[in-house]
Amino acid sequence: MIEVNDLTKRYGSTTAVDALTFTVRPGCVTGFLGPNGAGKSTTLRMIIGLNEPTGGSVTVQGRAFRRRPRGLRHVGALLDAGDVHGGRSAAAHLGVLARTNAIPLRRVGEVLDEVGLDAAARRRIGGFSLGMKQRLGIAAALLGDPPVLLFDEPLNGLDPEGVRWVRDLFRRLAGEGRTVFVSSHLMTEMEHTADRLVVIGRGRLIADEPLAAFAARGAGARVRVRTPDASALADAVQAAGATVTRDGDGVLLVGGLGSDQIGDLAFEHRLRLHELSVTSASLERAFMELTADSVEYTAGEASAGEASVREAGDAR
Amino acid sequence: MTAFSPVPTASDRAVTQRDDPRPRFRDLLAGEWFKLWSMRSMRWGYALSALGVLWLNANSAIADVQDWSHFSAAQRASFAPGGSFADSFTNNAGITVLLVAGTLGAMSLVSEYASGLIRVSFAAVPARRALLAAKIAVLTAAMLAFGLVVTFASFGLSEAILSSKHAGISLAQPGIWSGLAAAILLPTVSALVGLGLAAVIRHSAATVVAVVTVLLLVPDFLTDNHYWTACLAHAMPFRAFQFLHDLTPYRVNPYVKFPVQPEGEWWVFLLWPLVSVVVALVLVDRRDV
Numbered sequence: 063m064i065e066v067n068d069l070t071k072r073y074g075s076t077t078a079v080d081a082l083t084f085t086v087r088p089g090c091v092t093g094f095l096g097p098n099g100a101g102k103s104t105t106l107r108m109i110i111g112l113n114e115p116t117g118g119s120v121t122v123q124g125r126a127f128r129r130r131p132r133g134l135r136h137v138g139a140l141l142d143a144g145d146v147h148g149g150r151s152a153a154a155h156l157g158v159l160a161r162t163n164a165i166p167l168r169r170v171g172e173v174l175d176e177v178g179l180d181a182a183a184r185r186r187i188g189g190f191s192l193g194m195k196q197r198l199g200i201a202a203a204l205l206g207d208p209p210v211l212l213f214d215e216p217l218n219g220l221d222p223e224g225v226r227w228v229r230d231l232f233r234r235l236a237g238e239g240r241t242v243f244v245s246s247h248l249m250t251e252m253e254h255t256a257d258r259l260v261v262i263g264r265g266r267l268i269a270d271e272p273l274a275a276f277a278a279r280g281a282g283a284r285v286r287v288r289t290p291d292a293s294a295l296a297d298a299v300q301a302a303g304a305t306v307t308r309d310g311d312g313v314l315l316v317g318g319l320g321s322d323q324i325g326d327l328a329f330e331h332r333l334r335l336h337e338l339s340v341t342s343a344s345l346e347r348a349f350m351e352l353t354a355d356s357v358e359y360t361a362g363e364a365s366a367g368e369a370s371v372r373e374a375g376d377a378r
Numbered sequence: 379m380t381a382f383s384p385v386p387t388a389s390d391r392a393v394t395q396r397d398d399p400r401p402r403f404r405d406l407l408a409g410e411w412f413k414l415w416s417m418r419s420m421r422w423g424y425a426l427s428a429l430g431v432l433w434l435n436a437n438s439a440i441a442d443v444q445d446w447s448h449f450s451a452a453q454r455a456s457f458a459p460g461g462s463f464a465d466s467f468t469n470n471a472g473i474t475v476l477l478v479a480g481t482l483g484a485m486s487l488v489s490e491y492a493s494g495l496i497r498v499s500f501a502a503v504p505a506r507r508a509l510l511a512a513k514i515a516v517l518t519a520a521m522l523a524f525g526l527v528v529t530f531a532s533f534g535l536s537e538a539i540l541s542s543k544h545a546g547i548s549l550a551q552p553g554i555w556s557g558l559a560a561a562i563l564l565p566t567v568s569a570l571v572g573l574g575l576a577a578v579i580r581h582s583a584a585t586v587v588a589v590v591t592v593l594l595l596v597p598d599f600l601t602d603n604h605y606w607t608a609c610l611a612h613a614m615p616f617r618a619f620q621f622l623h624d625l626t627p628y629r630v631n632p633y634v635k636f637p638v639q640p641e642g643e644w645w646v647f648l649l650w651p652l653v654s655v656v657v658a659l660v661l662v663d664r665r666d667v
Contacts, residue, residue, distance in 0.1 A: 107497075112497055112667050113667075114666060129504070130504050130505075131398075131401035131503070132401050132504070132505070133503060133504050141498075145494035145495055145498050147490070147493045147495050149419055150417055151416070154416035154417075157416065158409050158413045158416065159409070159498070159502045162408075162409035162499075163405070163503070164405045
């Protein structure tokens, strides 16, 4: 359990984190979402006492983490996979951490096995790919078998197999009753990972709720239809009260109707469908719309909300 | 997506309720000791510098033995003990130790800041002062061992070489232990000053520049001509070492207006590392990483 209470961090006149209050509960994976520069990393650093808050407080398992003499049995954290010294081997890096926390050295082999780095245990970290460093960072977080785990952008640099492995791992850790807090700036990453979301923008809390509730905040789910009879189908669904957006050649995004209704309409009008799918754009849209006002770095002069929503749709 | 179960089960409680083993300083020492030697570059750094210093000192003794026939009778007569002792730990060896140990000491801390490892270290051990104290203890032990090995090996080697001209001195030489102690402590003094600078600066390149500047350049630039420059010069660790390691009875040069105050030099030599350690321990707890 992580309890963040009115947490604030200022650097000079810049407010990186602005009066954040939320709770991360055990037993589920909580996503920590926000655009670049929203204050996610600063918040994570304050949770484990690396940065001192300007105001407010944060406790982990009821205590300020900074007051604990040793940390690994309480919180496992992967903040940046690059936070390692390239001159040491993977086993030596973990060996140092294990020794300082009086963790039996056999745990080093166990966690390296678990993250699939057993073959690379004796190799220097300097030669590792980003994906291997992410795995090593996850191994370090697991070393003390802690009840609370923090991960800052853990999916960066992982291949698809690695991404699936990490997601399964997070589920399993949460299933064991642990608190799992995972940050990301990509909604799509969270969609298949998190049960709950904490969303921030410009250091302020935007949402703290279950994933489904957050998704419902979006402009509603839309159905993607690919058909050689696009104009005829567009007329048909509009007549049934739906909104239609053309999305490239022969592709329609239909809002206001379910996929079954659209399928029935097409059948009645004898129109051929090549694809009919509920888009996952709803979560992305919810995220974009809610954070549009708080995006720190926007491209060009275009109104951030409109532009990014459209881009997100187009990219699909 | 698995179901969210807010009610912890019995096994969940085992995960969330954790009894920490009593924190022991010796675990931190073990970690820092392993951290130091698990890096190949450190092992090579210590070994090669020791050999280098040994070679510098032996080489100076060899040069004096070879030049012995060119020395005047007066030079030969006055060579021991001052000249003989100087050959056992030359000024160049002192400069080398200063730079190597100063850099190794600085790197032991600044490499963690530069790589970001410090965040992992502090997340594992939130008791930052205890962790840094362990690092300082390990560094001090390693540098003391380095100083002991290098000083006595150099002394033995150089004096053995000089004994061929009957110019060697023994450990029974009056006043020699103070000089030997200064040589033994020089790596520790340099390394701890380096670590202190690293704790303040926290950037690799700037730290190394600062180490070279403070330990070597500043004392080199300062002269004894003005009262304030003389005071500063005599307050530098390298000048203190040069004075403490000089076996020649302290001569007052009539042209030096502001000579060294002998009784103060041990204080200079020991206060530098002490202040560095205190500064490092104070700062480490106060700054974000």
